[in-house]
Amino acid sequence: MKVRVVYRGQVKELHFEGERVRVMDVLKVMGLSKEYAFVVRGEEILEEREFLRDGEELRVVNAISGGRGYF
Amino acid sequence: MKKCYKCGLKGVVYLPQYRIAFCKEHYLEWYSRRVEETIKEFHMFTRESRVLVAVSGGKDSLSLWDVLYRLGYKADGLYIDLGIGEYSERSRIVCERFAQTRGLELHVLSLGEAIATIPEIKRLEKRPPCSFCGQLKRYYMNRFAKEKGYSILATGHNLDDESATLFSNLLAWNMDYLARQFPLLPEGKGFVRRVKPLFKLSEKENALYAFLGGIEYVEEECPFAEGASSIGYKKVLSQLEEESPGTKLRFYMDFLRRLHPLLKAQEVELRHCSICGEPTTGEVCSLCRLRERLSSKTLSSSPSS
């Protein structure tokens, strides 16, 4: 199955083997941790163990940011 | 997901280090209370103080400004336009829109007009951009606050920023930096008071506040921040946090409680820069020296251009 992911203003398409794909799998393939990132469907923040729907569009928010020059 | 700790409705946010969940409304309430408690605990400022919030367009600084406004503090914003192409342009627009929809005052200071843009300075500087950029921002924030009569300068530094800085200062046993690492730096010797009201909140907690509070912010990273070393430290700490929730907060709070009181910052003799009057250790401050180098570069390169 595949999902479309909006990430930092860009759209990515992610492909997975099989149909039982969870939110945490998305974070995993993107190299992100639930410690600093989360996945959103519409207005709803998804839990890590929730299953995704084939072809849906999600937003991934990565809270980590670097180099703000210790602003 | 657990039920909201406060009202028993379905939780939307789970905070592992406290082992509690919140619904949207009570998460926003918890967050504001946390900021307010921090402000009071460290005697940062009162509702009478004139606070200047340094905003970048990112989630931390805009969440800070939003929460101060909702809590009834007198807080205006300062956006420093770094002149980094489209990124700076978009960040400025986001800050302006934020201020406009809440009826708040936003000051915009153009670095390009004040001295030179970050890309222009980058051509001349050997240091990494984040290093001189941070220095320039601190200089202009302080100077601007003084000129406009703000007694407090608030920045959106979060728990991840502070614990990553602590980690890197410890790795280098940088005693002087460690002594200066504190959520409140007092006013005096040409500086206004600087405070970090979000230092107990993680980046994710700030991003959740921005998301649930409907705050539009710039998610893209500064193009010059690629590979900044602080990201590496943040990732290491987040791994420890995942294994043992609450590690970052304990690490930082125990530093403040146990080590910080034993440290003494080196007394440095500060005087006024002979050109701009801002505090400096030398005769001429580093910013004025940079300005001189910039103008000599333009003079020497002008015949060929």
Ligand SMILES: [Zn+2]
């Ligand atoms: Zn609730």
Ligand SMILES: [Zn+2]
């Ligand atoms: Zn100077």
